[in-house]
Amino acid sequence: MSASLFKPVVHILASDALxxxxxxxxxxSVGLGSIFYESPMEILAAAxxxxxxxxxxxxxxxxxxxxxxxxxxxxxxxxxPIIVITALDHVSAATRMTKAGALExxxxxxxxxxxxxxxxxxxxxRSRADLEAKINNAMRRIGxxxxxxxxxxxxxxxxxxxxxxxxxxxxxxxxxxGHRARMMERLGVHRLAEAVSLAVIAKLAD
Numbered sequence: 249m250s251a252s253l254f255k256p257v258v259h260i261l262a263s264d265a266l267x268x269x270x271x272x273x274x275x276x277s278v279g280l281g282s283i284f285y286e287s288p289m290e291i292l293a294a295a296x297x298x299x300x301x302x303x304x305x306x307x308x309x310x311x312x313x314x315x316x317x318x319x320x321x322x323x324x325x326x327x328x329p330i331i332v333i334t335a336l337d338h339v340s341a342a343t344r345m346t347k348a349g350a351l352e353x354x355x356x357x358x359x360x361x362x363x364x365x366x367x368x369x370x371x372x373x374r375s376r377a378d379l380e381a382k383i384n385n386a387m388r389r390i391g392x393x394x395x396x397x398x399x400x401x402x403x404x405x406x407x408x409x410x411x412x413x414x415x416x417x418x419x420x421x422x423x424x425x426g427h428r429a430r431m432m433e434r435l436g437v438h439r440l441a442e443a444v445s446l447a448v449i450a451k452l453a454d
Contacts, residue, residue, distance in 0.1 A: 256371045257281045257301030259328070261291045261317065263309060271304070274360055280367065288317050295324040300378070302351075302370035307334040318350060327377070329370035333358065379452070386450040389435050397431040400424060404440060405447045 258280055262268050268284045275282045281301075285291040288309050291298075303321070307314035318330055329351040351373065352366050393401065396417075403413035410428070414421045437443050 257283060258304055258367055258371075259283050259285070259291065259294075259298060259301060260304045261285045261288065261309065261314075262304075262306050262333075263287065264306075267306075274364070275367075278364060288312050288320075291317065292320055292324065295321060295326050298326050298328055300328075300374065302329040302331060302367060302374055304331050304333065304367070305350075307332055329373050331366055331370055382449050383453050386446040387453055389446055390450050392434045393431055394427075397427050397434065400427045400431055401443060401447055404428070405444050 258271075258275055260268065260271055260282055262271070262284065263286060268286075272282055272284070283294075285294065288311070291303075298321075303326075305314045305317060309317065314332055314334075321330075332350045332353045334353060334355060351370050354363060354366060390398070390401070399417055400413060403416065408416070410421050410424045414424045417424070432438070432440075432443060435443050435446060437446070
């Protein structure tokens with residue numbers, strides 16, 4: 249199933265077609281998007297694009313195991329929360345995955361409600377991590393501005409024109425324009441809306 253850009257995404261590595269079909273129906277019923285990978289190589293190949301959601305990973309996989317795939321994903325820079333699915337006789341291996349950073353272990357047969365609660369926990373964790381990353385990025389970029397450039401940005405965030413900003417700071421409109429241009433350059437943006445967005449996001453840290 250192709251995941252919608254507007255739905256939280258659960259990336260699922262499962263070789264069993266019946267399991268994939270059941271999970272597809274379950275996740276769709278609660279408005280969650282899902283992307284399925286039939287083999288370990290598929291999810292490893294997709295690793296650079298795994299930028300949101302969480303991963304549901306069976307510990308028993310063709311020619312390898314979940315622990316190895318988890319390690320490979322971490323090496324490739326994937327930081328999505330991982331939920332491990334395991335049979336009772338693989339609990340010790342799943343515990344190793346938890347120690348390596350997996351969020352949760354679900355033993356087969358798992359309850360659908362428990363599975364969905366765990367997935368929602370993982371998605372919430374990822375959402376917080378994404379927001380913190382955005383805030384840190386905005387603060388880092390705004391930290392490059394000079395005090396005067398910050399004054400200009402604060403005025404623009406407040407919806408003030410260059411003329412009003414110049415009046416309040418007792419400088420010329422041309423000087424405001426110069427500071428504004430350097431501010432945009434230091435922030436690495438091309439549109440005023442992008443600069444304002446960075447300022448608003450950075451304020452979330454207060």
